[in-house]
Amino acid sequence: MKELWVAALILLAAPLAAEEWRVVGDEQFAPYSFVSQDDDTPRGLDVELVRAVLDETGQPYTLRLYPWARVKQMLERGEVDMAFQFAGTPERQAQYELVGPLRSGSTVFMSSTRVVLQDWHSLDDLSPYVIGQVRGYAYEAAFDKADLRRDSSASNPRQLVSMLLAGRIDIIVGDREQLLYFVREQRADAEVRILPTPLVQMPRYVAFAKGDKHRAERFAKALEKLRADGRLQTLLQRWTH
Template sequence: MGLFTRKILRIFIIFLFIMSVSSSFAEEWKGACEKNYPPFNYINKNKKLGMDYEIINLVMRKLGVKYSVHNDSWDKVHALLKDEEVDFAWQFVSTPERQKLFYLVGPIRYGLHAFMVRKSSTMINWHKLSDFDKKRIGIVRKYNYTTEFDNYKNFTKVEFANNNDLIIGLTKGFVDAIIGDFYTLSFEARTNNYTKQVRFLPSSVKKIPRYVAFSKKNKDKSIAFGNALKTLIQTAEYKEIIKKYSAL
């Protein structure tokens, strides 16, 4: 093969790559997130709201990409992305298993895990997980918390479908404590008038980075999204979104 022919072939390959990337960006991206995870994403009078919705929308506007969002249970969102029925989904905690399954981009923000108990609970605070030994701890099905918590065996984990059910389970005495995002549990308690029945234990678990996950067939999209996110995190518009919802 001559030098001229090799150059032509190289140009042709680059052209095909550019065309394939351009085509993937021209089509509507399919996203998914949990239907009821306020204040990060939730639906109010058929309007989609929340901190993560606004961040995702900010990035997609930067990219100039049309996208749709399917709202469902967390189990279903995870399954849709794993089966590559959607291109991306949020908001994921990074784990070794998920790093093998998806491209994790971000973090788009940070969460704060905290324990909530009934106001009548004798627990005042906690310092180590063994303080919960023999107790029943409510969790959301398919969520990942910290590695230490996920692997701890000396208390019973009781699964619930979502954060609203989690708080209801606590108020009804099905569990002794629940773990979840501080802002989400605060929002749910205020919205559903549970504030007089529950309280947080003062010590938090850990500041948790949250990611947008892309299916393995969408590497180019994940890279583009990540680059746009890095730029936008430094902007006043992004910081205003965080500030607005943190004040809820």
């Protein structure tokens, strides 16, 4: 009888131990996360960073990329266990258990060369212009609350760049490397300029549901190990040099 109880407990525990974490990220955040057109495989710097940390935990997982609005919705509804790559804003800190940062990126303003503005020193300098931003993105607390003319019709950064190049908006805001990636896709470097003063140096985090401290702590411990032994920096250098 004792042996039967032990066997039953093992059978019950095994699925729990092997349960996969469901991990999702933004499919339109190249070069940090995007879906390969050849085989639909998630690729990018952030994908590799997240995979490396999860592999260190030893935790089975599945990783998929979706539109950003769906990524947030899935996490909020409890349909997934973890999502990336969230900006480290006070709003996001209040919404989720954020772990990281995985890395930091420079959030900048990019204008068409038709715009006379060469740089900005206060948000008031931007008030004469229509600022394009991706619907649902958080950028920086003061900017997000500022009374500016905004166009939030873009659903992803590639679309945002296309709108700028088409002359539909004056200035766009986003991650420097990402905006340049999409500009170069369209061979339009000569048509845009990046304003020299960045909006913010924005750390990027992974997110768990508020209160899910167990998973958050496991990920944080593995992330710190990769940071300490240099593996995180090796991945970063491979993508940024």
